Amino acid sequence: MVTRKLFVFWIIAVGCFSLLRYSESKVPEEEVDALEEITTAMGSTYWKFIGDSCEIEMVGVTLVPPKNSEHEISCECEADGTVCHVVRIAIKGYNLPGILPPQLVKLPYLREIDFAYNYLNGTIPIEWASMKLTSISLLVNRLSGEIPKYLGNITTLTYLSLEANQFSGPVPPELGNLVNLTTLMLSSNQLTGNLPVTFSLLKNLTDLRINDNNFNGTIPGFIQNWEQLSRLEMHASGLKGPIPVNLSPLRNLLVLRISDINGPSQDFPVLRDMKGLVTLVLRSCNISGEIPDYVWAMKNLEMLDLSFNKLVGKIPTRISADHLRFVFLSGNMLSGDVPDSILKQGSSIDLSYNNFEWQGPEKPVCQENMNLNLNLFRSSSSRNNLRGALPCKKDFTCPQYSNCLHVNCGGKGTRIKEHKTNILYEGDGDVEGGAAKYYIKEDSYWGFSSTGDFMDDNDFQNTRYTVSKPLSNISELYTTARRAPISLTYFHYCLENGNYTITFNFAELQFTPDEAYNSLGRRIFDIYVQEKLVWKDFNIESEAKGSLKPLVKQISNVSVTTNFLEIRFFWDGKGTTRIPQRSAYGPLVSAISVISDSKPCSKRKNNGSSYAIVVGVLGSCLVLFTLGILWWKGHLLVKYWWKEDTKEDSSLGNFTLKQIKVATDDFDPANKIGEGGFGPVFKGQLSDGTRIAVKQLSSKSRQGNCEFLNEIGMISCLQHPNLVKLHGFCVEGDQLLLVYEYMENNSLARALFGSENNQLELDWPTRLRICIGIARGLAFLHEESRLKIVHRDIKATNVLLDSDLNPKISDFGLARLDEEEKTHITTRVAGTIGYMAPEYALWGHLTHKADVYSFGVLTMELVSGKNTNNFMPSEKFVCLLDWACHLQQSGNFIALLDERLRSEVKKEEVQLMVKVALFCTNASASLRPTMSEVVNMLEGRMRVPDSIPEPSSFTEALRFKAMRDLQQQKEDHSSSRSQTQNSTSVHSFYSSSTSNNSNEIKPDSGFCQ
Template sequence: MADLDTLDLSFNKLTGQIPGPLESLKKNIKFMFLNNNSLTGEVPAWILGSRKDLDLSYNNFTGSAEQSCQQLPVNLVASHVSTGSNKISWCLNKDLVCTRKPQYHSLFINCGGSSETVGDNEYEDDTTPGGAADFASISERWGYSSTGTYIGTNDGAYKATNSYGLNVTGEGFYQTARLAPQSLKYYGLCMLAGSYKVQLHFAEIMYSNNQTFSSLGRRIFDISIQGKVVQANFNIMEEAGGVGIGIPKVFDGIIVNGSTLEIHLYWSGKGTTAVPERGVYGPLISAITVTPNFKVDNGGGLSVGAIIGIVAAPCVLAALVLLVLRKKGYLGGKDLEDKELRALDLQTGYLSLRQIKHATNNFDPANKIGEGGFGPVYKGMLSDGSVIAVKQLSAKSKQGNREFVNEIGMISALQHPHLVKLYGCCIEGNQLLLVYEYLENNSLARALFGRDEHQIKLDWQTRKKILLGIAKGLAYLHEESRLKIVHRDIKATNVLLDKDLNAKISDFGLAKLDEEENTHISTRIAGTIGYMAPEYAMRGYLTDKADVYSFGVVVLEIVSGKSNTNYRPKEEFVYLLDWAYVLQEQGNLLELVDPSLGSNYSKTEALRMLNLALLCTNPSPTLRPSMSSAVKMLEGQIPVQAPIVKRSTMNPDARFKAFELLSHDSQTHVSNGSESSQIQKSISMDGPWIDSEFSIESKDEIIDSSSTKLLKDLYDVNLD
């Protein structure tokens, strides 16, 4: 057995670990195929270190394997399952799960050939050599897997060219092709979910057309897409009417539910294998074209189709929450039968309690990463390797209404690089869980002015990047989306940071939809003291300029490294913003720059940002810029001309009236109950990044204890 050079045990439903005695083959083995079985355990080191053609793809290994996914030495694609404790690369995961937000919506590949422009499309280069056990990925955008050896020869080709000098008709990409003796899979990676048109381009270029022996070959193979056979016994020559004739096969309405599109061509033992020579058979393809059947949002606003998606998918989530709240009696409805809940269409946005328990190791305290306003938050890892944050809502939290849940449902459908993504929810028994993307560096507030052990040293370039990210996220909410949304609670606590310190806006619990035909919204006041625009705090006058004001405060905090509400250089200054006005009058704005930066910052950029902060916090909302203008100012495309606002000319009550009213009401009505008083004022000295939040019906009415809604603190997590 030690002299064996080829071992093929693929597609045999084998289970258990790879037997130790197989290591005796490593000296002489040339090809080993253990793919498409159910093998478990760890992949032996002698296999991982081999440079032979070994294929272990499509198994159930569970050991850690941090292999590069650009081009694996051994074909391990889709060979592992995630247990939550093992660390595996994306290409080893069963579903080839995208490691970032899915973003691609089209695919153009010149299979086996160099890059080529056809019309307006650039078909990408696919000239890697290929082989008997080969996987290659191109920038985590697409990849292919090739499996098998040719019968009777070790010299068979894995790329084809027009060796007979055929007068090939059709596009230039028909002059070359990629092929495999057994199985050839192409993957579209990180694809947006939706319906696609898939065009597979074929031309037979390995047989001659001169009526000699070399013209007698018959290539027959099957085609499947997304695991479904779409064409059996496909013969290129018969379909095209001869050799050297390009032909596209069109498959429309192909659905991508996750983020991966799989195109599989495979030989089932039919046709010739030795014409014109041994090794000329198996699936062959010239090019791949994938285009979306949906309107792609390129930043110009959401299409009608996208709006339908916004209304449909998130409303399933909203309806589910409403139904369960009704079942629990929180909305005054009658009990619902479990079968009605199970009958809901939960194709997106729903995870089972079992999945979440597995992801969090049964809510292990070691995985607890914080405590939000409505319960603990846990870090978890799904079986596909996705890292998630799970908010477990407390059973005692019974507040909630249809309007709020519906708005959360719609907002959860919004997709932008600088908005935290809500994945979905889980409702089983008395459990109500929210699942959203995990952000490694927690909140901007904690990074800037949290406890010493939690602070992150943010250099000047990083602070600029964070500010620009927040601005772009708000510009999307206000202007780029058809659903105009006012966040109402922009603050450093509600800006989360990913592993690369990119900013993502979170906590849409207080957000309001802004109808385009309305100049403003009259609404119950809700927000955070120190970040609220005066016209909104005093009169409930809400426009997107309220968010612009809050953004200006956050700009000050990022540049200075100080909390607007907790930093008081002198007793007469209530907020950091007051001190900024004084320094502006004195011409000393740069004194606000965080001393920890030393001289490692641009004075020109710092002045631009500080003047932008003062422009955004102008007492008059009409003088504040739009967020799209703020983005251009931050990028230096347009100048910042912050008007001088002299404190002596300001109405001294204008910015503090609501604060004083709140303080008076909080003291007057504290006897309403411990729960209400806790809701009315939640400021804490344990962590300076925790802010006071409140809600009042108008400037003349008392605090509304119903202001703290179920799900309100969706993303606002205070970590110990």
């Protein structure tokens, strides 16, 4: 009986508790339940709602809410105050990972929702189509798919923000039904197609933003119908120009931002009646002509950005736009003097990249006491390159010339250990940013130019131009960065002329790698070097495969001809601008290093430089006089050889200079794919569609003449699938040109040892096939060709790969005929340290077995993926070959294998290649196999000796003695021979054997005789 009474009591208590849950609530029970369902669908783990006060006490996926998160529920109560209904829900910045809740339909009085800055996925539920919503904000989420057509059924909508999601496809024309819309934000999605014609019906729009999309077609003329518009943004929308000529009906515009549109050149659009404009941005819109006078008279105008157009004319001497604080006119053709009228206290003015009169140090714009930010970098049309680039300088002489630069962008000066050397990276972190910043570090001859003000950040203190993030797992170099809203240019003057390799260090510091809205940002910008676009739509996070990860990018063979280097990072309107907060966009770079391709890092005094110039000029005159006679004789020999010895091969052509200029776009620097020691290499296309590579040898260099004659003489009559094909040559005026077939996959060196982005995924079967192909090419040269030839410089750089990764031996500039009646040739040594056979390196004793030795070294590189001259596992070993010999003694051949291949190869195949390589690199030339034997061994038709013949310990020691002696010789003479480019600089196409390579030995003038 007692038990039964207790059970009844328990039932009553539970019922009372349930009633108590709602007894204090003015919000109906069904709406309270719906709210719990809604937050659960959105992925909230914690939820507590106080119905009596209509307040959220707890929500989110963590007990402690994220920084900057917001939540709010608004209710409206009936007249007697007893019942209240939910009319607004805002849950922002909580990183909720769920979906948009269909259960919203259970809140019949709901009018506004704000789920911005979460991690929601999926699409907009169809259930919402029946609701009477007035405001939907889904800013910064992961919503995807097409924007649903049924969204057009919510005709009560006045505010719709879908910005910074992943919506794709065309915008449905049904959105034109939303005639009550005042705000429509579609920026930073992947939308395509034209803007629907039905948008012309949206006459109540006051704010439209469609930045960063992939729309097609032109900017529609019906935007003139939106007469209520106060804000219009079209940055990199994908729409093409021209801008509608007459925008005057848009009299209520306060903010007009249009940028980065393609299309025909156009005049300045008519904006005369937009008297209330506060912000006017027409950047990169292909606008020509002059800036209308009425622009300078707009009373409310605070920002004017007309950068990167084709504007001409002068800035007026009188400007009545009294509130103008930001003026960006960079990248135009404006001329005349810089008037005082534009130099207002506290303003930011960017006049860079124009044709203004040069501003000397005495000019008002150059006075240091001016309270404004003024960027005049490259603002002058001065013919003097340095003077035109750097206004306000008093002295343009270079007391020193440098050939390297290391900058820690946005950080402090720091020493970084690279290749066992501590490198000083100079910092610029203590330099304040600014909307128009021009900074020069006089004592080191470098500086930067920064352009732009971050949109809508309401920060005018210039504090957001550098970023930093303490990270313990990566180098200090990556923990800081400099950034800019539009353009950031680093420059280096008083730089020695020559070719340089530029290394960029990046790390995305503003986005996070977690599952949160902070991870949804996209930073996209372009990179220019020497005014040439080298990377379009560059994305640090995508390249590095994540944020907060270090990324290194390199570009080599950058030509400096006017002692001036310029590197520009440019934002072309793409990417998000509001993740994790406003202003998180624009180019960002952590560090830059510039290193000469031919000399070690140093600074050269001016006096020494002048002396070198005088001696060089006198020496050149003497050499030119001598070569004038020698070349004429050589030229006759070439013509005689051409007539007599190429009759059999009609495929070899004598090209005209005009043909080659047409094929290479007049040797356009954009077509330059490499640089040899005696001239550059260009890619081109003949009139019949044949792609070619053109080696341009200097007729003013004896070595260039020798290479030209030797290359033609050796390779012209050689036809083999594994030899690069010479299409012909050109001798015209002072031009010596060799025309080759174009090789799509560059050199084997680049494929194996290049930067991570340049390396190719060469699997084991491909490497074996490449090895056999090289062996066949050499066998042909040594044994099958009509002329028996010793190449003398077999290495990975001189093996090119076609589109199918077939190897072709190139660069016959050092090749010699192997005279069969002689057992060997005694010649002056030429080639590359690490690949030269000991008998040749020490005594100049040359036979075809020297090539066999080089092939053996190259085979080890193929197996290991390591460069023989750069690999030293410990101080005990001289090089890769030395280590391989050690592994041979222990029988551990597999340790030599490239780590990238260890899961996919057969050990017996690795053993075969390594044994062949060791056989080929025998210290005794007489014990090395012939190349035809090597081919048979690799193809399994001939057995490799189980016990590779060993020479005496004396001759075996010579193998490494030769390397050490030559290395010492190179170091002793490096300063005078200027051979300091590393042999593994594998970022350029078609490296020449005559390139200035630190491990190369050059022949003297006797080589040509």
